Amino acid sequence: MAKIVEVENLQKNFGKFSALKNVTFDVNAGEVLGYIGPNGSGKSTTLRILLGIIKASSGKAKIFGQDAWRDATEIHKQTAYVPGDVYLWPNLSGGEIIDLFMKLHGKGDPVKRDRLIQKFDLDPKKKTRSYSKGNRQKVALIAALASDAELYIFDEPTSGLDPLMEAVFQEEVRKLKTAGKAIILSSHILSEVEKLADRVAVIRKGEIVETGTLDELRHLTRYQYKVETQEPPIGLKRLNSVHDLVITDTAATFQADSDKVAEIMTMLMPYKLTKLESNPPTLEDLFMRHYE
Incomplete structure (x- = not known):
């Protein structure tokens, strides 16, 4: 161009x-x-x-x-x-x-x-x-x-x-x-x-x-994840790539880098994953990252 x-x-x-x-x-x-x-x-x-x-x-x-x-x-x-x-x-x-x-x-x-x-x-x-x-x-x-x-x-x-x-x-x-x-x-x-x-x-x-x-x-910021499993996914606590983790019974919300999805999925499979939602960061997230 x-x-x-x-x-x-x-x-x-x-x-x-x-x-x-x-x-x-x-x-x-x-x-x-x-x-x-x-x-x-x-x-x-x-x-x-x-x-x-x-x-x-x-x-x-x-x-x-x-x-x-x-x-x-x-x-x-x-x-x-x-x-x-x-x-x-x-x-x-x-x-x-x-x-x-x-x-x-x-x-x-x-x-x-x-x-x-x-x-x-x-x-x-x-x-x-x-x-x-x-x-x-x-x-x-x-x-x-x-x-x-x-x-x-x-x-x-x-x-x-x-x-x-x-x-x-x-x-x-x-x-x-x-x-x-x-x-x-x-x-x-x-x-x-x-x-x-x-x-x-x-x-x-x-x-x-x-x-x-x-x-x-967007590779520089973390995605927001929400997962549901049949057993409490306590193994997420052991992953350094997981941040702001909140576990409620068999559901969890957390943030993680987009290139760590494979690692997270591998950890979650033994807990019988039933639902996974991910939301990419918005431009506003990127913007605030530099001004906070």
Whole structure:
């Protein structure tokens, strides 16, 4: 796959404060990168560097093989961006602003714009001074999604949207991915990232603490198990791979690493196993693992 975004050892200092420390990741065409972390972790600072809004203190930030700061104007011709806080001209209507954004970008699709206005249930004739936060967010999303870009950067894009509109957004992102577009989805809504992301980068206090596919990251956390047997499964107490074990008569709940299933099954068979349930860790489990 073509590499669209390359970030290597990126650092950003504000005086003595280090907002980013050796941040490294990349994004390929046809891929969604989930960039997650709480407020203040460095997500938006990273995106502002990629957009050429601020200059990195050191390191490399390239998009389409071009320098994100020096070649920002050229990069923007193939990039669409939606911030988490959208501020609009209050005396213009939503439709006027969408058309303005599309004209500024230069590659807008009026047919797609009209379809998105209908799907997002937006009244484009109203002045934006009367819009709720969710409707202001819809204006930015429609303008970005209706533009033909190669890279889409979404920074908390569904802030203010109801669950139905979140589902519309997710559907459109999947279409972009199928079309071979590169997407950076920065969010702290972990369920959203989990549904859309091919790979995840977790940032904590300006540093990338984990990166990889969801399956790769799930190997680093424990699955939750629930078993039922005909005899009390006391042998589980002898396994170092079993954690937080609770045995109640002939049932047990515990946590264990996913690669220890064979060992656990072997231990349980003599107790006449009748039921086994396992639940993989969610992205939220992975997230909390780094912040507790």
